Amino acid sequence: MLDIYTYENLSSQEALEKSLKNYHIDKYELIYNEYGKPFLKDRDLFFNISHTKNTIVIAISDKEVGIDLQVKSYRPRVIDKYFTPSEQTLVDNSLDKADTFTKIWVKKEAYVKMIGQGLSYGLKKVDTPLLNIKVSKKDDLYLAVCLKDS
Amino acid sequence: MKDKVITIISSTTGIAKENITENANLLTDLELESLDVVTLVAELEKEVGKEIPDKDIKEFQTVGDVIKYLEDNA
Numbered sequence: 063m064l065d066i067y068t069y070e071n072l073s074s075q076e077a078l079e080k081s082l083k084n085y086h087i088d089k090y091e092l093i094y095n096e097y098g099k100p101f102l103k104d105r106d107l108f109f110n111i112s113h114t115k116n117t118i119v120i121a122i123s124d125k126e127v128g129i130d131l132q133v134k135s136y137r138p139r140v141i142d143k144y145f146t147p148s149e150q151t152l153v154d155n156s157l158d159k160a161d162t163f164t165k166i167w168v169k170k171e172a173y174v175k176m177i178g179q180g181l182s183y184g185l186k187k188v189d190t191p192l193l194n195i196k197v198s199k200k201d202d203l204y205l206a207v208c209l210k211d212s
Numbered sequence: 213m214k215d216k217v218i219t220i221i222s223s224t225t226g227i228a229k230e231n232i233t234e235n236a237n238l239l240t241d242l243e244l245e246s247l248d249v250v251t252l253v254a255e256l257e258k259e260v261g262k263e264i265p266d267k268d269i270k271e272f273q274t275v276g277d278v279i280k281y282l283e284d285n286a
Contacts, residue, residue: 097270098270114245130246132245132247135247137247137250137251137254139251139254139255139258140247140250140251140254142254143250143253143254143257144250144254167247171246171247180246180270181246181249181250181266181269181270182266182267182269182270183266184266184267185250185266186266
């Protein structure tokens with residue numbers, strides 16, 4: 063099960079509260095792992111949040127989940143430091159480098175957020191061509207969702 | 213180090229230098245996203261000539277944390 067909710071101009075807390083009402087959850091408690099990833103205490107539901115500009119997205123699933131939303135970007139120095147050789151080749155060979163860069167970036171982010179360690183996990187350890195993560199686009203916004211065992 | 217860090221944050225994010233204080237939280241006050249944070253780290257590495265391991269990024273909560281980290285690890 064995977065549901066994704068999109069909101070405009072809401073705080074993370076407001077968006078989470080609104081989303082959880084769809085599962086008849088009005089009261090909940092958050093607990094955090096050592097990397098700061100929040101979980102619902104004593105619930106069999108997982109969630110993850112991402113936001114960019116005034117848009118916020120929430121993924122809710124019965125499996126551990128990571129989500130990332132990003133405006134189309136291009137950061138060459140990030141490629142040098144954080145992209146694997148196969149990812150660097152994909153960007154080098156792309157006619158739209160910002161498109162390829164952003165797709166790879168949201169996959170990496172969604173994966174490390176699913177793992178629950180965020181940037182601490184090590185972005186260069188994540189070789190996105192080997193992962194089954196789809197990216198959806200709307201205008202200049204890119205969205206990736208990663209479920210456990212992707 | 214303080215001026216150097218604030219200059220790099222400003223040039224990386226487009227935020228005016230006068231709005232970047234040592235107490236400012238990178239995520240909640242300056243509204244940096246993860247991509248901005250890693251871009252900042254990559255730029256800082258170039259500036260100070262020293263690698264910043266991924267595991268250390270979580271220590272960067274405020275601008276002051278970044279300055280202290282670089283001073284301690286220079």
